Amino acid sequence: MGAEFGGFMGQILKVNLSTSKIVKTDLPSEWPRAYVGGVGFGARILYDEVCPWVSPFDPDNRLIFTQGPLSGTFTPTASRYTVVTKSPLTGYFGDASGGGFFPAELKKCGYDAIVLTGRATKPSLLLLSDGSYELRDASAYWGMNAREAERAIVNDLGDKSYKACTIGRAGERLVRFAAIMNDEADRAAARCGVGAVMGSKNLKAIVVKGYKQPKVADANALKNLLVEITNYVKTNKNVVGFTKGGTPGAFTFFYQLGDVPIHNWSSSSFGPSDAYVEKVAYPGGYERILLRNRTCYACPISCRRVSKGIDGLYGVEEGVEGPEYETVASFGPNCGISEPEIIAKANNLCNEYGLDTISAGGVIAFAMECFEKGILSEEDTKGVKLRFGEGEALLDVLRMIGEREGIGNLLAEGVRRAAAAIGKGAEDYAIHVKGLEIAMHDPRAFQGGGVHYACTPTGGRHTEGLSIIKELKTRFSTEGKGKLVKEVEDWDAFVQASGWCLFVVDARGYPSNEHLIKVFNAVTGFNLTLGDAMLLGEKIFNLKKAFNVKHGCSRSEDTLPQRLLTLPTKAGAVVKLNELLPQYYEARRWDAGTSKPTKALLQSLGLNDVATDLWGVDSSALEPKV
């Protein structure tokens, strides 16, 4: 049930693609208060249903689409859906989140979670329409890229009110960092290889038309808060700047901190002059490709960029989504590219093939360094001169990854596997944590980020609690960072499980954290305090961690690439992980020797079953009953 609370739809849809059997079940009534929603529900389901012996591409892996209570309501800045699965990059807990208009439409189909298992015998799509559900043959769309597929499906249905999420050719080919695309491939649930798992299930798309508005417990209170928050967004200097510049507007700020990786993380500056930022940043060169901004459902910030469909830039007829900060950094400085047009083309290629731009840029930067160091030869790349700064080479290799052709077939495995296959010391240039290519914030520029990257369950991630904004003034110090990072992670876990976009946190899209709690309570009818919310976030974070522990992830994987631990930046900094880890484990109440959440912690969070899984049953309970 759970439908008595505002924001929840009260049902879970379980789809077995092997048998084509679809079952609707009630959302367990205790889940809203116990796991918030979204990634919290996804973590609970994944933990319960996917055993350690199940491989990411095994049909028994689950692909879970979840949403928080706020999603689909008029809550500002909360148009997100989350996909949860066992990640084919890491082998551990994986999730990814996407925005746009698809999430609200999905929510209005009436489910808090859709749990897909099995593998369809032929390409299929899941159609949710006006309260009904069915699997359909999608063979006609297999082989299409993501934008083309969504348009063709909606066109064939003859009703423009359908929205869809799809995989492109990269997901079909099990490229391990394939994304799930939505809103005509302009938005993505990108990280952790969720699109590859969708491909492994022979699922091309989920196509939705909603019929049911989520209830709001106190609509008046929400309306008043909405007015207040919208006024704040429209007038606060920081947020207005964000509306104007989007995420790329922060590029210069991060670059000047030494936070933007350059040439596969080998440097934090292009030299004494930082003229580079003017070439790719906004304001600056980025303006050449920018047409206008755009919004997600019910969001007053409108941080999305639309790039110009200038002559031959994309080969499409109109403006498409422009590169975000992560994409600019990933294909720009990290691959040595300074033309915004190349970055925009690379971004659009990723969107069409359905690829995570962070991992794609990371894997190409890795390959460029291997090529420059002679570890990869022109024979390996079939003649492509894969040097830093070679824009056409970058675009060529990106296509090869999407098609799994030539060297692209190797790079499609991600940097960890590619490096292992190449050998010859290539591992030294594979910048990842737990197999996930690291996001474009260099933790040598802020120590807290180092321990977060090292320890967060999904690997090299910037969206599970990056502390950069909170440690600007103390960024080279390790003091107190264990506790700080833990608190940021817990809060972010609560915020994301609720359904918000992370910009309510880092970009301060709300006047205060108290406003978040007020909105959450107005929608759900709960009476949470900030402290309650932190505890729920801690619970969700530990549930993700527990999945990893159960699946074999050990303390030895709580680490960073050697480069970040030993190669100093211009500011002379490396990540002092040996100072950070003990603090962090202590703050988290994780066992220092194994990094396992302690039994006492798990029990105090109400995760008794998890405590038993990880620490064993009480021996006295094992005595035979005579």
Added chain:
Amino acid sequence: MGAEFGGFMGQILKVNLSTSKIVKTDLPSEWPRAYVGGVGFGARILYDEVCPWVSPFDPDNRLIFTQGPLSGTFTPTASRYTVVTKSPLTGYFGDASGGGFFPAELKKCGYDAIVLTGRATKPSLLLLSDGSYELRDASAYWGMNAREAERAIVNDLGDKSYKACTIGRAGERLVRFAAIMNDEADRAAARCGVGAVMGSKNLKAIVVKGYKQPKVADANALKNLLVEITNYVKTNKNVVGFTKGGTPGAFTFFYQLGDVPIHNWSSSSFGPSDAYVEKVAYPGGYERILLRNRTCYACPISCRRVSKGIDGLYGVEEGVEGPEYETVASFGPNCGISEPEIIAKANNLCNEYGLDTISAGGVIAFAMECFEKGILSEEDTKGVKLRFGEGEALLDVLRMIGEREGIGNLLAEGVRRAAAAIGKGAEDYAIHVKGLEIAMHDPRAFQGGGVHYACTPTGGRHTEGLSIIKELKTRFSTEGKGKLVKEVEDWDAFVQASGWCLFVVDARGYPSNEHLIKVFNAVTGFNLTLGDAMLLGEKIFNLKKAFNVKHGCSRSEDTLPQRLLTLPTKAGAVVKLNELLPQYYEARRWDAGTSKPTKALLQSLGLNDVATDLWGVDSSALEPKV
């Protein structure tokens, strides 16, 4: 090195199929005394090189061919090779062992272990000849069945002295219980899906011609022992019976114990009259298909069977390997078949496709029960009436499994995954432990076997320490069985790692265990006692277990199918697992709550690094060095 000891070749060959790079390294000098050889070496390599995030079909999984010091020498009954990998059936430690003449030839190529990693870009074979090694294109043999492939390869090489192990079409198609075949597909390293991992690496064959005889430390002593042992084998009543009847000769004995599963383990008898045994047993109906017996390299027992190539029985020109006990039981009573000709055909189909007959029979018996109970329909089976006793239906479905056609594609996943995909309560009929279909000895007929099946690292296995012969007189009692099983497992681990066939244990192919130790010392030049050997066996067993723990296998998987715990046999017996487990964990010094080997145990066995992995580093070592 290690070559200073008799029996060891002193080298490891490391083959990266992704890069075609091959490297020879010295065997670490401490390994012979620390890990014996064979599965002991394989366990150490797999533990060190395969991380938990690596999936069985991932290129980073290892496929390790290993041999013990006795293999390839004139030691009686020691012509075995062992293949070690992360199993695609269980997701945990997997190994399989094969006999015949290939093992001795492989050993004479000069390696104690061959470690394969990566995935070849096209079908390949590894050619080891007169001390050289190379990878060759095997595209011409891809699509061939195992026997055909070996003959074609040897024919093309133009030298009949080559021997090979190959995969058939089942391994190419990643049937999860595919075997690796050798001696023209008459012998198999069958269990745990090792052939599927070989297929996932695009490796069709390993083709060998030896050039180097393993040294023996004390050739005179070995010769004297050989004479004594051969005399014993030729005159001892039990062993002579075994030479005459092979493993099928034991069928009646086991059947009368209620040890042979019937109709997918739903019964232990076909009814009041046991006339059935005469139909399939030797002596009895089996004689109709029996041509003669045959030997492995340097074995005086000669337990192998050759079946008649009678008209149309196989479609091959001459006699081929006849079904062993496990195969007779698996396709016979467990599938309700009573015609030896059908069983022999099924056996030969498995050998050609490269399939494990135990798992194949198990999965078909499961499907038959599902069909009879209406869980699978004629629509599912494409018209095949898959009832118990339907011989032609069994052969049809076996072919479909080998080709992954229709229902065969589902059954190719093994009973655990097939049942999960089918749903509708099919799990109740999936007879496996940890995903491995259980061997053909029903533990309701001997309690010790129950706890062995439940706890042995590779799953439902009869070759890692089945205690049946040791508990004949106390078979329905649980008393003392924890300790008994532990001792049998440890001894068997030592025996197999040394290179012996298990028939030196259960069939008593040697006059005494002391004779085994004398032979071991004569070959290696060691001075082991029986106690030393037991400790080494315990170490190997715990190394396999530790791999499982590291890869997420928990105490909850130390269990048996509900049917064996709740459905009484004719003798009124179920497995009393709740009485057995605490005893077993105590004898093993495994933590009762988690089933993890205790830190003290691992340290006492000299596995300090494993102790750290499983129990964490000492916290004091984690303090930052200021």
